Each structure stands twice: as C-alpha cells, then as structure tokens.
Amino acid sequence: MPRVLLIEDDRAVREGVALALRRQGHEVAAADTGEEGLKVLRSFRPDVVVLDLMLPGMPGLDVCRGMRALDQTLPIIMATARGDDEDIVVGLEAGADDYVVKPVQARVLEARIRAVLRRATAVPVGDGLPKLDTYGDLTVDRAGFSVTLRGAPVALAPSELRVLLLLSASPGQVFSRQQLLEAVWEHSYHGDARLVDACVKRLRAKLGEPRYIETVRGFGYRFASL
Structure with missing residues (x-):
C-alpha cells in the first residue's frame, strides 16, 4: 500500500x-x-x-x-x-x-x-545496454541505478536519474523536451517543458558542470560525446 x-x-x-x-x-x-x-x-x-x-x-x-x-x-x-x-x-x-x-x-x-x-x-530506460558506462569522470551503473563522479556517489532524484540514463544511453543524440516528458514523466499530452528544464538544471548542478548535458537551442538536450 x-x-x-x-x-x-x-x-x-x-x-x-x-x-x-x-x-x-x-x-x-x-x-x-x-x-x-x-x-x-x-x-x-x-x-x-x-x-x-x-x-x-x-x-x-x-x-x-x-x-x-x-x-x-x-x-x-x-x-x-x-x-x-x-x-x-x-x-x-x-x-x-x-x-x-x-x-x-x-x-x-x-x-x-x-x-x-x-x-x-521501474527499470530505467536503456536496459539491455552495457551495464557500466564511463564518460570522463562520470560513471553510470545501469544495473545498480547509481552514479559516481570522480569516484564519489551522486545522489539523484528518480526523475534526474532517468533523464541521465536516457540521455547517456545515446551520446550525441538530441532528445526533444516532449520526448523526455513522455519517457520520464509519462506526460504524453500537454506536457510542460518546465519539468524538463528544471530537472536538467538540478542534474547539471549535481554533476558539477554543464559539459555532460548540452542544450541544443530550439530542439532539446543531448549527452556530450566525451
């Protein structure tokens, strides 16, 4: 219950x-x-x-x-x-x-x-891909649903973790805000892009720098190919 x-x-x-x-x-x-x-x-x-x-x-x-x-x-x-x-x-x-x-x-x-x-x-998106990915100082453990930065754990809210898992599963691919809303928040109709923008802002702050998640002006976001 x-x-x-x-x-x-x-x-x-x-x-x-x-x-x-x-x-x-x-x-x-x-x-x-x-x-x-x-x-x-x-x-x-x-x-x-x-x-x-x-x-x-x-x-x-x-x-x-x-x-x-x-x-x-x-x-x-x-x-x-x-x-x-x-x-x-x-x-x-x-x-x-x-x-x-x-x-x-x-x-x-x-x-x-x-x-x-x-x-x-729920099992995050990206299941079936390699379970442990390293991008520079950032390590994403897809099996353990955990993230570390320079060896230190990064505490992420569920939405933040799912956004990171989705973006990092396809480095360089641009995801629109609507795609992220549907995949992460399950808002398939009249989705609010502010949810995405605020989540990405919090996520960037926790990762310490914006280079991992790039804004593609007029389109959405992508994970940087490091």
Whole structure:
C-alpha cells in the first residue's frame, strides 16, 4: 500500500484529498504546516509527498528543500493554487518532481502519484545496454541505478536519474523536451517543458558542470560525446 504524506493547510482540502487518496488504496498521513510535515516525514517514511506551496509559517519551498536535504530520492509533488510560471519553476528547481495546480481533480492527482512512484521503482530506460558506462569522470551503473563522479556517489532524484540514463544511453543524440516528458514523466499530452528544464538544471548542478548535458537551442538536450 503506497504511503502518501499530504501537507496542506486548508482543512477542507486536506480532508477531502486524504479521503480520496485512501479510497484509491493509499495509506495517508496529513500535516497542516511545513514544520509538522517534516516531523511526520521522519516517523511515517512516505513513498511520496504531496506538498502545498502556500503554507503558513515555513514556506512550501523551504519544506521542499528540507526534504531534499533529508532524502534525495523521495518523490515530491508540489500542489499550488497559483499557475504562475515563476512560482512553478522555483518550486521545481527547489526539488519537486512534478506539480499540480489546485483545485486538482482526485483522478489527476492519483495519476501523478502513480507516475512518480513508477519512476522511482521501474527499470530505467536503456536496459539491455552495457551495464557500466564511463564518460570522463562520470560513471553510470545501469544495473545498480547509481552514479559516481570522480569516484564519489551522486545522489539523484528518480526523475534526474532517468533523464541521465536516457540521455547517456545515446551520446550525441538530441532528445526533444516532449520526448523526455513522455519517457520520464509519462506526460504524453500537454506536457510542460518546465519539468524538463528544471530537472536538467538540478542534474547539471549535481554533476558539477554543464559539459555532460548540452542544450541544443530550439530542439532539446543531448549527452556530450566525451
């Protein structure tokens, strides 16, 4: 039974979403503040977090960063009443894996939860290729789902790992943002390129330099042939 931590300050929304998720078979723990959410995170150990961006006290962005500091691989879905581009981009760059704009239908949220859980557990793309690849200082272990840079492990969120595995499996090949959305986020319709751009930005920061992933202006991204 997937365990969901829901952090939402609006009582009616919190109770309604929690009820809907329980009906879908999830075990749900709910918190009404960011501070409480971080406490519950340590004891409840969820499989996925649904985090409201607008919270009293500790802002949702700080909560997201705090969760990422504790666990790089925990899937986080950001829920926001704002559809503002800047808010969404900042939230994604803070470490969220996906987002929904409130009010969100229960079936939409459920689909997003299932998608991030699949990304966290499914065999990544590129299976069947050599299991251990080295690109300069970067080593990608496709069997162990791990990445090292100059011998040190690099902690990647599920979306970041899948993007890296997909791009590095075909060095030099250009992937459009839509191709990445479909392969990594399973967004086949009205996909949001901001998910891809924010994920690549986080990935580049963790790899220490942008040379591994190149931007092909007007098209998308490719893994550099080193």
